[in-house]
Amino acid sequence: MNHAVPEASENPTPLVLDAAAVTRLLPPAAAADALAAALRDGLDPESAAPRSAVPVPAGELLLMPAASASWAGVKVAGVAPGNPARGLPRITGSYLLLDGPTLRPVAVLDGAALTTLRTPAVSALAIRHLTAPGRPVRLLLFGSGPQAYGHLAAVLAEREVTEVVVVARDPGRAARLAAHARELGVPKARTGTAGDVPDADLVVCCTTARTPLFDGRLVAPGATVVAVGSHEPDARETDSELVRRSAVYVESRAAAAREAGDLLIPEAEGVIGPGHRAGTLAELVSGRAAPPGPAVPRLFKSVGMAWEDLAVAVAVYGAARTDYGRSG
Incomplete structure (x- = not known):
């Protein structure tokens, strides 16, 4: 997951990437490539932290943390079975991407779009x-x-x-x-x-x-x-x-x-x-x-x-920084 993107210290204000941005920045094949790269780099899914699930009145809250040497992140997702009847997505949430060495936030991504x-x-x-x-x-x-x-x-x-x-x-x-x-x-x-x-x-x-x-x-x-x-x-x-x-x-x-x-x-x-x-x-x-x-x-x-969320979030962040550089 060592993508060539600016370090957190260069970007003190986290990027906020909404659903449209997440979808636009990374096509499906590139997301699959990011997962393959993480596995080839030696990531071991067997040692990945398990998800935590907490029942709540509306459904379930899921907490999914993951980390590598370069990056860390956590997804907080809500699963609300009653939402589709309200015209709302069943899956909600946000993803917080952190710089690995400092644990400084570098981006917040729409969690449902990331999923x-x-x-x-x-x-x-x-x-x-x-x-x-x-x-x-x-x-x-x-x-x-x-x-x-x-x-x-x-x-x-x-x-x-x-x-x-x-x-x-x-x-x-x-x-x-x-x-x-x-x-x-x-x-x-x-x-x-x-x-x-x-x-x-x-x-x-x-x-x-x-x-x-x-x-x-x-x-x-x-x-x-x-x-x-x-x-x-x-x-x-x-x-x-x-x-x-x-x-x-x-x-x-x-x-x-x-x-x-x-x-x-x-x-x-x-x-x-x-x-x-x-x-x-x-x-x-x-x-x-x-x-x-x-x-x-x-x-x-x-x-x-959770390691999958992290690998794809890092790739989205890298694409966002490249896109920002072109338009900046």
Whole structure:
């Protein structure tokens, strides 16, 4: 995370980067590159600090700190399940980025926008390693919220997409996301159902579901499934059969053991053992783990980690300082 940006002492007043700035400054592929660079620089996700979750009347407060030699940061996020009914985002919050040696604040970023950028970037990095480069994919996307839009952009930045099928509880929102995919140049984009799973090369799940979205027996051998919607041990988007069939990859074995209900529930059922992991994101990036052959599905389960927020926030800050230098 040693990006070439001015030191904190050169900028005593923290930059304030709103949602529009965060989205504009760093495209999805660059965010994925920042994550890969952090892992190649030796960051160990297994030793990363766990998130703290505090129940509150409106939902849940999450505290996510992370640090390296050069940088430190903390995200305070709110998860308010009642917000969408009020026309407000479900995820709220702010990110405070600090200079590592002095712990002086250098920037405050919109936390929801950072999450909307970071989570698809993590998925994109996994997709780089779990899907064949140069091979067009048919994308099945579960969800129609900000993460669904973010994941659509991230997948398009990584792979050629010949078809997008959107599955969501709200037909109108699903149709709007499909129309957005057509505007982005996808030849075919439509709404669909879980019955479209067998035809998908890439299935992305970014919902608030607490129970499986589809029958895991339907996923084709060699297809990739990315599940990012939950970080609770009793919630999942995929079923036990898919997990049993799949080569499973995670951000961190320790984080998955704490929070990945998609894996913990099958373990509790006795369907898989606790060692049912083919590798981690760091092992994929370093080449220590490789995708399996075409006979089995690949499942990447993400719970979201604080080191990812820090890596992407540093990259956004670097882009902001460069942008400021051009306009100053």
